[in-house]
Amino acid sequence: MKIAVLVYGSPTASSAAATAYRYARAAIGLGHQITRVFFYGEGVHGASALAAPPQDEVNWGQRWQQLAQEHEIEMIVCIAAALRRGVLNQQEAQRHGKSAANLAAGFELSGLGQLADAALNSDRLITFGG
Amino acid sequence: MILHTVNRAPGSHAALQQCIQALSGPAALLLIEDGVYGATPAFTRLFHRLDGTVHCYVLAADLQARGIDALVDGRFQVIDDAAFVQLSLDCDKMVAWY
Amino acid sequence: MSTPDKQLLVVVGAGPHNATRARDALDLVLTSAAFEIGVGILFRDDAVYQLLPQQQADAIDAKSLAANLQALPLYDVEQLYAPRSALEARGLDPDNLLLPVQLLDDNATAALLHSYGQILSF
Known part of the structure; x- marks a missing residue:
């Protein structure tokens, strides 16, 4: 099955990123395909490369990066939600005259x-709210 | 069949009540994150209006993390992450209440 | 327009000034409409406050959500629903709303969820 996941919750003020990650990992373990993870609303903070949690805490952005790399998952961050919250790639940083970009690889x-x-085009869309 | 997930504690948030109000069977109701507190006996009254066509589940890891796995009401089936995935595929769509 | 099993129901539960939830939901509705995906909106819980007619967002330097909601018919988004109980619980008059919404009892709300192909909630 092709499964898409929506993460609509802050990585620090909710468990959305963590629960969605556990779901995605379990789905892959069962042989299903996670086609796309869409980060929206406060969920976009999970895509910041500048999050630096203490070493004994999980960095959910990094976990997603690893999972996506290993299993060819598209990780899409809503551009409007991201710009509003200061999560920018190089191109957007330039366009908006900002001194740095922070969208994680x-x-x-x-x-x-x-x-x-x-x-509409996945077999399932699973929402994790915040 | 719809999978309904609830991730808010019923003691401080209306998500579970609202979900139950809008729920008709056949359906699956899965408590996750702080929603798992809803599986403890103090809140069983909220589930009385549900008939036998609504199956109630609660996510094991979230129970264990909160130290309440021994307190789960008999109405609930405790499931792991893999069973959550299977449940989401057995249902044809989901509604997340949060 | 897409067949019902390919239609999207956006469920929103937040009032007009609760973080960005109401606007996030509306933006998805407008995007879906632009892609010619059939889309409906269920205003549940505090989201019925979005439907009050005399909102003055500029009083708190906010952008008007009501103005965008009123444009929904222009985008052919006409499947608008609210549970009657959500209005009653908040003492709101169903005859005095920003948009023509279809009022649903609890059974009809449950049936509505069953009738759409996909549901996204905010």
């Missing part, structure tokens, strides 16, 4: 059309 900024598409 493996994540891609794109539009909400990618979520609408995932809703």
Whole structure:
């Protein structure tokens, strides 16, 4: 089965990123395909390369990066939600005259059309809210 | 069949009540994250209006993390992450209540 | 327009000024409509406050959500629903709302969820 996942919760103020990760890992373990993970609302903070949690705590952004790399998962970050919250790639940083970019490798900024598409073209869309 | 997930504690948030109000069978109801507190006996009254076509589940890891796995009401089936995935595929769509 | 099993129901539970939830939901609705995906909205819980007619968002320097909601018919988004119980619980008059929404009792709300192909909640 092709499964898409929506992460709509902050990585620090909710468990959305963590529960979604556990779900995705279990799905892959059962032989299913996670086609796309869409980060929206406060969920976009999970795509910041600048998060530096203490070493004895999990960095969920890094976990997602590893999982995505190993299993060819598209990780899409809603561009409007990301810009509003200061999660920018190089191109957007330049466009908006910002001095730095912080979108972690493996994540891609794109539009909400990618979520609408995932809703209709995946076998399932699983939402994790915050 | 719809899979409903609830991730808020019923003692401080109305998500579980609202979910139950809008729920009709056949359906699956899965408590996750802080929602798992809803599986303890103090909240069983909330589930009385559900008939036998609504199956209730609770996520094992979230129970264990909160130290309440021994307190789960008999109405609930405790499931692991893999069973969560299987449940989400057995149902044809989901509604997340949060 | 897409067949019902390919239609999307966006469920929103937040009032107009609760973080960005109401706007995030609306943005997804408008995007879906632009992609010619059939889309409906269920205003549940505090989201019925989005439907109050006399909102003045500029009083708190916020962008008006109501103005965007009123544009929904222009995008052919006309499947708008609210549970009657959500309005009653908040003492709101169903005859005095920003948009023509279909009022549903609890059974009809449950049936609505069953009738759409996909559901996304905010």
